[in-house]
Amino acid sequence: MSLSAFYCPPPIRHRRPLTARDYARRDFAIELFDRGDYPSAITEIFTHAMPEVLADKPFALPFSFAQGSALFDVRIEGNDLLITTVLAELVDGANATALLRFALSRLAGSGQVWQPRLKAKVLRLEFREALADLHPLKLLEVLLKLPADASQHDQWLAEEFQVARPGAAPLRALSSDEAAAALKFWQQHWRDMEILHNEVRRRRSVRMLDFVGSLASHLVRVVLPLHGSLRITLDEQADEISDRDESVSKRDSAMAKLIRSMQAVDEARLLASLGHGDYAINPLREGSPSSIHSLYGAGERMQTIHEHRANGRLLEAGLELVAYASYLLGSFSWPEPVEQALLQFLASAHEKPIREVLDSLLKQAEQLANEFGKHGVQTPSEEEPAETMP
Secondary structure (H helix, E strand, O other): OOOOEEOOOOOOOOOOOOOOOOHHHHHHHHHHHHHOOHHHHHHHHHHHHOOOOOOOOOOOOOEEEEEEOEEEEEEEEOOEEEEEEEEEEOOOOOOHHHHHHHHHHHHOOOOOOEEEEEEOOEEEEEEEEEHHHOOHHHHHHHHHHHHHHHHHHHHHHHHHHOOEOOOOOOOEOOOHHHHHHHHHHHHHHHHHHHHHHHHHHHHOOHHHHHHHHHHHHHHHHHHOOEOHHHHHHHHHHHHHHHOOOOOHHHHHHHHHHHHHHHHOOOHHHHHHOEOEOEEOOOOOEEOOHHHHHHHHOOOHHHHHHHHHHHOOOHHHHHHHHHHHHHHHHHHEEOOHHHHHHHHHHHHHHEOOEHHHHHHHHHHHHHHHHHHHOOOOOOOOOOOOHHHOOO
16 A cells, blocks of 8 residues: 555644844844943843844843743842753652653753752752853853753653643643644554555665655644653654664664554543643744755755656655655744745645646745745755755
8 A cells, every 4th residue: 555645734833933033133242241241241142042022022130931831030140140940840759769860861961051950859950150251152052952952851751750840831732623633633644654664665765764754753843732752752763763874674663663652642642742832932943045955956856856756756756845845844944935835835735646746846846946945055064954854
């Protein structure tokens, strides 16, 4: 049995179009820091990092912000800037030993500028730095990485170690229609991945394995607001599949394991792992024209897809086109016109016979490259899709 159409419905996850950061503020913050005006430098960096949150209100300390399910407090203590978030509170029945072992082995790290701290049975992630030593670029790096680290782990810690999460930012539950759509997508998606994985094994195609693994994880990220242990399991197993330093047999086994584990998720667990959160800092990286050009522009990738088409390998051609769009939407944030064009690309493929829509998808891919990828070609210094896409 082969897959005749892709299932890529409209996102349930609330996507946030890119709000461009003001890099003049970042540069001005460096000037202020060099002058010794540390509070003003901090203000400029926060305003640069959170343009939507601070568009209508001035930044002032103490300051709080939500990043998904994590809630952060920012304040000055003495001559230090302190950024903290509560990850967990030990309660009766909690697996305290395992939690602390995890915190020391996975959350802590030499050279890491933030560290876990345990005080009065409350585990926090904490960043502390003297104002005179806190270069604006260092603060910016913390703001872009620490909230993502915390929001990735806090729900998982509660599920894994039976701890409380006092002061966590609440996630908004899905509506009944959204919940029904999420369940339908989850079931159909993993059925499709099983069919595609069987095709991978039948054709013994490593290239096809790369794209099936990519689509399996990125399309979920596009469609669902997934959190907690289920999100971590998906990400970890997807990383195993995409690890090209591993043997093909191990990566193939990881793909089979991912499909089995996701198909085994019951409705209650899935719905408990879904929710809409607020994000002070966009959780997705800023997309660039070079990212689109590298995938849909003239070059080896599109040439290979056209060769698939010419040789009658329609499934592989369609798979690669849809996987690229899922990657671009699942990994990056885009200005509204680009976002809508990529979503329309997936909508054009949704439940349509591959043989009927493939030529249209090829034309849309060319249009995407011409309209949104024409401003630049990849440079070695950029974080390139080639690192994760074939």
